[in-house]
Amino acid sequence: MTYTLSKSELEEIYNFALDLGRRAGQILIEGVDKRTGEASGRGDNVEVEKVNAVDIVTQTDLDVEAFVKDEITKKYPSHSFIGEETYSSGSSKEYLIKDDPTWCVDPLDGTVNYTHLFPMFCVSIALVLNGMPVVGVIYQPMLDTTYSAYTGGGAWQDDSHPLKPRRPLPYITNPTSPLPPNAPSGCIFACEWGKDRRGDTPTSALSKKVTSFLNLASELNSRDGKGGMAHGIRSLGSATLDLAYVATGAFDIWWEGGCWEWDVAAGICILREAGGLVTTANPPADWETCRVPEVVLGGRLYLAIRPAGGGKGESGREGQERVVREVWKRVETLEYGRPGFEVKMK
């Protein structure tokens, strides 16, 4: 069955999620303070360092998810909830989101960055309805930056913070820049190395990813025509923030396989609302001519293109689809199945 939420209901949920994201981020910052000794007075407390950093991170991750789940359950008891931590502690890897209102939460995306205190980590909170995220909030606590959207409400950086006024996404909106004529040349390509590190196996995710990165980076028309001469190759270590930076327009292309719905749900909502396109990472057989499919939330394969204006005889959407095909032409096919789930392209 199809569920509906009115615009005012969505707006209320959005404001709740924005506040929740900031409060959850505060718990992450408290975890940072424990590790730097900030809260207890620098230099006075050697005790804090005796606690293993990884233990603090794991506990903070669980604490944030418990906090977010508890707040949502109190406010919206009829809604379902999927969080990274509760999901991962179960044995199945099935896709569990149905059509009813379901919160999809990553309490801490960019865990390695958080462990090392590199600021590129965040809280990701989304509400999914009928298979698509309709509210998305990403909060980057170490930089005190929010990215957020709800369907029909626009996409925004920052919120009501007195010193950081809301600004619409993408940054350059008047008009939004067209994608470069010979993209991926002129584009920033964002990608991640991931956790599968079998560097000796040509069919491993790592080998296929690095071959694809190298194609995108190499001189135009080198590597049997696959060279893309991307303007820059960036790896932040957070799928969620990669999507946020595609929504701002800073990154032009993000291509990734293997992440999960809680990594991308909020980012997909924000990017789509900003005018971006999200589809599958893997080139379909008829990639040159096929219709560009909508992203499948649980598909674990994602290709995102930034918001773009039209120019030189093509619309913004046509430019985005052109860049999708230019990426598909250059990337390897990744294998990330999951039990009981078949990617249905709509």
Place this chain on the structure above:
Amino acid sequence: MTYTLSKSELEEIYNFALDLGRRAGQILIEGVDKRTGEASGRGDNVEVEKVNAVDIVTQTDLDVEAFVKDEITKKYPSHSFIGEETYSSGSSKEYLIKDDPTWCVDPLDGTVNYTHLFPMFCVSIALVLNGMPVVGVIYQPMLDTTYSAYTGGGAWQDDSHPLKPRRPLPYITNPTSPLPPNAPSGCIFACEWGKDRRGDTPTSALSKKVTSFLNLASELNSRDGKGGMAHGIRSLGSATLDLAYVATGAFDIWWEGGCWEWDVAAGICILREAGGLVTTANPPADWETCRVPEVVLGGRLYLAIRPAGGGKGESGREGQERVVREVWKRVETLEYGRPGFEVKMK
């Protein structure tokens, strides 16, 4: 001849450079505002978009360098000055820094990021004396963050900004964490793809870099023993900020060839003052046993290791040297010569 500056002279120069970095960063932000229409009222002024983004970036880069050079010349007329823009407009690629006090400035590091409005760009200002940077200031204007140091004065994030109190670098200082026992496993490895994009030539910088990245990333002991299983691989697109994040302790290892003295001078000062180690990227013939050489500022080959405490029978410095050798074991030799310059390892 050897020049000397007293601690109070250095401190005065440091305070001048800190203020100068923030003022230079403000010019970069004005360039951002021109492109997003922020200053002229969003939505009212289509005019700003008619100016090519690349023209604005190039002009801003030149404006910032002219401003910084002018301020330095007024304040310290006897000091020499090397800036990226003035250097690049000349024909020679010789190393020009002598022993006398010389300012070494990159008005905009991370130009591609600046063009795309990704916040990882910065101003880099250093004073070099007798071949080594003794004052370093990095200012990241879009995040309003400063990294700074002078020899003997400590390394710091942020300065007198009312909402951002100074904090010492590295973040975790009490005690500073030891490097992981089986590093590069457990480490964040920062690297950049660079501008040489010959992906079909096995001897190109790109091929050698990607082989090295893949070695560092792959499972321990795979790839003929070169697999390093780094915890994360990060590419920000700014050599200067890579060094800043090594100084904070967020990144454990940064390995790079091909950048220039203005990209690294401020970062080297800050990292060394924070307790980090900087040496050459290329493994010496006797890499397993040789003395780890001090970095050569103009050598265009850099390997940086974060500040580290001692642990399990080794000092912090011993741990850093262990990690240097673990990196040397896994990387290819890069070729970045320059006319009239021979890397003399001290």
